[in-house]
Amino acid sequence: MHVRRVELTDFRSYERVAVDLDPGVSVLVGQNGMGKTNLIEALGYVATLDSHRVATDAPLVRAGAASAVIRCAIVHEGRELLVELEIVPGRANRARLNRSPVRRPREVLGALRMVLFAPEDLELVRGDPSERRRYLDDLLVARQPRFAGVRADYDRVVKQRNALLRNAYLNRKVGGTRGQDLSTLAVWDHHLAHHGAELLAGRLELAAALAPHLTKAYDAVAPGRGAAAIAYASRLGEALQADRPALEAAILERLQERRVAEIERGMTLVGPHRDDLALSLGDLPVKGYASHGECWSFALALRLAAYDLLRSDGIEPVLVLDDVFAELDGSRRERLAGLVSDAAQLLVTCAVPEDVPASLRGARFDVVTGAVSRVS
Ligand SMILES: Nc1ncnc2c1ncn2[C@@H]1O[C@H](COP(=O)(O)OP(=O)(O)OP(=O)(O)O)[C@@H](O)[C@H]1O
Ligand SMILES: [Mg+2]
Numbered sequence: 001m002h003v004r005r006v007e008l009t010d011f012r013s014y015e016r017v018a019v020d021l022d023p024g025v026s027v028l029v030g031q032n033g034m035g036k037t038n039l040i041e042a043l044g045y046v047a048t049l050d051s052h053r054v055a056t057d058a059p060l061v062r063a064g065a066a067s068a069v070i071r072c073a074i075v076h077e078g079r080e081l082l083v084e085l086e087i088v089p090g091r092a093n094r095a096r097l098n099r100s101p102v103r104r105p106r107e108v109l110g111a112l113r114m115v116l117f118a119p120e121d122l123e124l125v126r127g128d129p130s131e132r133r134r135y136l137d138d139l140l141v142a143r144q145p146r147f148a149g150v151r152a153d154y155d156r157v158v159k160q161r162n163a164l165l166r167n168a169y170l171n172r173k174v175g176g177t178r179g180q181d182l183s184t185l186a187v188w189d190h191h192l193a194h195h196g197a198e199l200l201a202g203r204l205e206l207a208a209a210l211a212p213h214l215t216k217a218y219d220a221v222a223p224g225r226g227a228a229a230i231a232y233a234s235r236l237g238e239a240l241q242a243d244r245p246a247l248e249a250a251i252l253e254r255l256q257e258r259r260v261a262e263i264e265r266g267m268t269l270v271g272p273h274r275d276d277l278a279l280s281l282g283d284l285p286v287k288g289y290a291s292h293g294e295c296w297s298f299a300l301a302l303r304l305a306a307y308d309l310l311r312s313d314g315i316e317p318v319l320v321l322d323d324v325f326a327e328l329d330g331s332r333r334e335r336l337a338g339l340v341s342d343a344a345q346l347l348v349t350c351a352v353p354e355d356v357p358a359s360l361r362g363a364r365f366d367v368v369t370g371a372v373s374r375v376s
Contacts, residue, residue: 003345045070
């Protein structure tokens with residue numbers, strides 16, 4: 001698939017911009033702060049309804065404007081889809097698909113499949129488990145858009161169950177009774193186990209499918225530096241199988257075991273929102289052991305593995321490499337170029353065009369405050 005055109009209104013630093021893109025390689029060149037990442041962040045938003053840089057929508061809207069609009073035409077197997085998103089901070093986004101309003105913005109997920117690697121991805125390796133859960137869940141949705149609904153259902157259950165436990169906790173502090181206000185907890189246990197098992201089964205299947213791609217990708221990025229591996233790490237136990245009824249039973253059982261602790265702490269302590277993706281290099285975990293360069297290669301390998309996996313599913317995602325080549329020496333640049341040069345569409349950003357290997361020659365765009373122009 002490829003993005004044929006993107007138009008932004010009041011998105012980040014852009015008052016109004018329209019960029020026409022071809023399949024194959026496009027290199028966006030501009031000095032620091034000119035708006036290269038802003039442009040691809042908009043595409044990322046179409047793909048995931050989320051920014052890879054910020055957790056809230058407010059910074060996405062141009063300072064002084066009330067809302068931002070992203071309009072993106074995507075070509076896939078000869079058909080064109082037009083996705084339009086209006087971002088209004090503090091309110092639900094509005095979305096249209098081929099000019100018809102959709103009931104929920106998440107109905108546009110799947111229209112654009114994209115893998116984005118950006119400097120922020122170092123957090124995938126160094127950051128909290130929530131970063132890696134998000135990586136898994138975004139990929140899960142990219143492969144099977146119905147998981148957007150599963151994820152939303154599960155998040156809602158955890159939120160409501162947390163609110164119940166929290167209220168009971170606060171009531172108890174002022175001398176209320178515990179039995180009364182937790183009377184609906186059993187119902188929430190079942191919702192949690194039901195949606196949790198579905199999400200967990202999806203993640204387990206995904207992690208298993210992804211693991212060989214990750215090992216291969218790391219070896220391609222940093223050859224001869226030991227085998228990289230990933231494994232889904234759940235507090236429910238080791239070697240879990242993606243068997244929904246069994247997972248549901250396991251969650252319910254663990255909820256029973258942790259009942260007292262949950263009531264004491266006033267929060268949900270069981271479920272896939274507490275899980276992680278364990279990363280290792282050779283016999284050692286990455287976190288706390290790996291060097292800066294190794295962490296960086298691992299983060300890149302996680303994205304390349306996602307890209308490979310989507311391709312092996314028969315989906316040709318758009319690949320975006322934001323500011324990647326400046327970090328690499330000459331031989332690594334060439335190696336990475338070799339891995340990605342046949343992408344259906346590859347968007348590369350850089351401040352210095354010479355950093356991008358000659359084998360990735362394609363269309364070139366100059367990005368200068370608020371304007372993007374094709375120069376070759
Ligand atoms: N909501 C906003 N309203 C107005 N300007 C914004 C907004 N958000 C970000 N900017 C501006 O956008 C610029 C950053 O753009 P961007 O991150 O795309 O730069 P870049 O070209 O990728 O630079 P670098 O090479 O340093 O990565 C900054 O100057 C910032 O002030
Ligand atoms: Mg940038």
